Amino acid sequence: MEVASSRIRPATRTASKVCAACTSSSTSSSRPFSALNRxxxxxxxxxxxTRVERAGLAVGSGVMSLLNPYRHDLIAALGEATATPYFIYRLRDAMLSDPTGRRILRLRPRISSNTLSVEKLRQLPANTVGRAYVDWLxxxxxxxxxxxxxxxxxxxxCAYVMQRYRECHDFYHAVTGLPIVREGEVALKAFEFANTLIPMTGLSMLAVATLKPSERSRFWSTYFPWAVRNGVRSREVINVFWEEELERDVGELRAELGIERPPDLREIRQREREERKRQKEMQNQGR
Structure with missing residues (x-):
């Protein structure tokens, strides 16, 4: 199997180029591609x-998702519009060059409540990947x-590769411990960009401009350096078969992937809220 693995790697880079070329040539020569003739x-x-439609989708979804980073449908559209022609093929080739990635592509598992028993995950020990995942959910x-x-x-x-990346996103949250608040999402997107090079993840970092000054300062001083350092040095997370790691110790998997857990953002924000509350009470008492 490993002999086959060594042979497939140079071919995959050619395959992506041929695939893109074949798609464009077939649509342009046999059937002109336009909004009225798809x-x-x-x-x-x-x-x-069309290229014009794709560009319009990228710009429109990018602007609107920046204004409202909780519109996951817009973020998804931005990811798809900007992933081609190069980046999604690069991610697909990264899977083809890895034994586990190839197996994922062959089996094409999906992550949903139909394929994962949330109740069974809740019964796992607290330090396992599956328990960390369901506790986070x-x-x-x-x-x-x-x-x-x-x-x-x-x-x-490549559409499946993007779907797989999208469905695994919550596992990245669970392993890193970053919460679904604007500050946590920006930090995780920075990590994902360093690890996957998907343009949407990099563009999502523009949302740092919408953070409060203290949050923005913390991002640049703490979470951005963590994201770059860990995203670059760790294994490509797209090649983790999460469904087979559910009963594994989460710290052990994190160490194997080469990911250090960032400072607990939820705890930091809780301490800040308590400090603001304490100062407000002191001010009221002073009056």
Whole structure:
């Protein structure tokens, strides 16, 4: 199997270029691609876009998601519009060059409440990956079913790669401990950009401008250096078969991946709230 692995790596880089070339040549030579004359979808839910439409989707979703970073549908559209033609192929090739990544591509598992038993995860020991994941879901009030379906990536295999990345996002939160607040999301997106190079994750860091001054200062002094350092040096998280790691010690997996846990942002924010409350009470007493 490893012999086959060594042979597939140079071919994958060529494959991505050929795939993109074939797609463009077939649509341009046999059927002119326009808004009024679209090729058939490559997979269920696929919406082929012209270059102008893709650019408009990128700009529009980028501006609106910056104004409202909790619009996950807009962030998803931005990710798909900016991932082609290069970045999603790079991520796909990273999976093809890794034994576990190739197995994920072959089996194409999905992460949802239908494939993961949330109740069974709650019964796992507290230090396991699965328990950390479900505790994080419960604490943040989210579920595995909140990830949008990929629609705007033309290559069917690459569409699955983007879907896999999207559905694994909550595991990245669980392993790092970063909460779903604007400050935590920006820090995690910085880590993901350093690790995956998906443009949307880098563009999402522009939301740092919307943070409070104290949060912005903390991001640049603490969480941005952590994100770059760990995102670059750690294994590519797209190649983790999370479904097979659920019963593993979360600290052990974090160490194997080369990820150091960042300072507990939830605890820091709690201390700040308590300090503000204490100062307010002192001011009221002084009056």
């Amino acid at each position: 090729p058939p979808p490559s997979y269920p839910g696929h919406v082929p876009l 419960d604490r943040e009030g989210v579920s595995p079913d909140t990830r949008s379906q990929v629609r705007y990536i033309d290559d069917e295999e």
